[in-house]
Amino acid sequence: MHRRTELTELLARHGTRGQVEFFLKSRNRTLDEVVDRDQQARQALGEVSAAIPLDWRRGVVEREDLSRFLFAPEDVVVIVGQDGLVANVAKYLNGQPVIGINPDRGVLARHAPADAAQLLHNTSDTEDRTMVEATTDDGQTLHALNEIYVGHPTHQTSRYRIGPERQASSGILIGTGTGSTGWCSSAHRERKSAIQLPTPTEPRLVWFVREAWPSPTTSIDHTEGEITRAPLDIDVETDGLVAFGDGIESDALRLGWGQRLRVGLATRRLRLVR
Template sequence: MTTTNQTRYVLVWRKTRLEELVGRFNTWPQAQFYLEHNQADPSDYLAEHDLYRQRVQEIEQVLKARGRFQSLSRQYLPSFQFGPDDVVVVIGQDGLVANTLKYLDGQPVIAINPDPQRWDGILLPFETKDLDSVISTVSKGQSTVNEITFAQARTNDGQTLLAINDLFIGPKSHTSARYSLTWDGQTEQQSSSGIIVSTGFGSTGWFASVLAGAVGVMKETGTQNHPLQGGFDWSAQKLQFAVREPFPSRTSSTSLVFGEVSLNKPLSLESMMPENGVIFSDGVENDYLLFNSGCRVTIGLAEKRGRLVMG
């Protein structure tokens, strides 16, 4: 990618915990009283806020000197129109980076860790002091970029949902889901607490916890390792699905509970639930598709891919 003086630099930021509390309690003194009443240390909130806002200002200075600049709060991501030549800078945490990637279409993302002493920053390879040199590397087309495979759910009525980490298909509350599952040329009816479909990017998250539970059970038989325990590559052209707590009965089976989803091997599900069936992505439960009786969904690889600058 070659940037010019027409390149727009978009800085994506989030509200701090302090700002969220002030929004909830109207003023900082009221928020401070709430924290102290609950034996929380207000000084930690202040220190985090002050450093984060300082880092935002430092990044703004670098980007404004480079050319066209746009500051974007996380809350406006769903409605913002990114341009094909935008360079996107995200000032962490990790969750904000993942969330931003879902709304892009190939634009490079430079992720900044505002406070390495506070955040591990698995997806935050850079600090503020690195930004100018990283942008120069990106502008010369010499940067190292990790491509990220997305998952996509598409229903029979044309609705779609993207996931950078994982998709959940199942019950809205803690009840059993009933559905028909088709994969690899086989179909069976199942009853479970839902299905997780993970990308490589999300394979060390929710999917890893499901796998850890299964491996823990298998230790009783001497099987203690699984090749996916450490996750799999972000760019891998595959997904992995796992059925949570499958229940065997006269009307439900448990032979198709774990497998790989690829371009030639999609996962299909048909709901047998009259109500409370949902599909949501990346743990965001309030943004979902309904998965009730009559709904059929196909899970596969999305055409869109993320691009995270790593060096």
């Protein structure tokens, strides 16, 4: 699993290397730096491919094709790229071991390409990371590794009910321990919340309402909390809301007035090979 390099995307947009170089110069950048990163990515993919035993079934998937690719239960998933790519893949998996490869070493993609051969034959030692799940009352389901956002796709006013309280806000974030270093961390710091953020493997979620405001019909008493056993129920009172995970807005649940969204701990977890 990998994503297209910056050079590949620039060539698709501009056609030739000459045009790419001209475009980069207009942005005070050079073609050499882009080519260097492209070569590093291709070298990493080559090393990982060479490490896979010849008698193993294999498939190569780009990020754009994830939603159309069917992962088998017995697959070992090797992700070559940055940490965000691991989060993008996690929502499509259900227990398959994941090996994160990144020449620059990340938090999720923590292994060097040279480690691939050893890791492919030792996938039992995993760090099982908590995921979050959103389910609508008509059976739609969404999973995420970092967080799920519920609100208007343009982040304008969203109207909904949490328990007995009607709210108007810029949306709700429900995050895991893995996501607690990102979007949820920003909300946590901004409001100086007393809630302790979870660790990546802890079976606990946190949620924050973004920019809630009071009015004659809306309140701001329930704007943050934790989820351990009972999920968070959100009753939609605005047409056109969405729920999407890990920043992938193109793969979202569409929510209409009167629908109920239930967000809680997912039964599946990301099995990240140590």
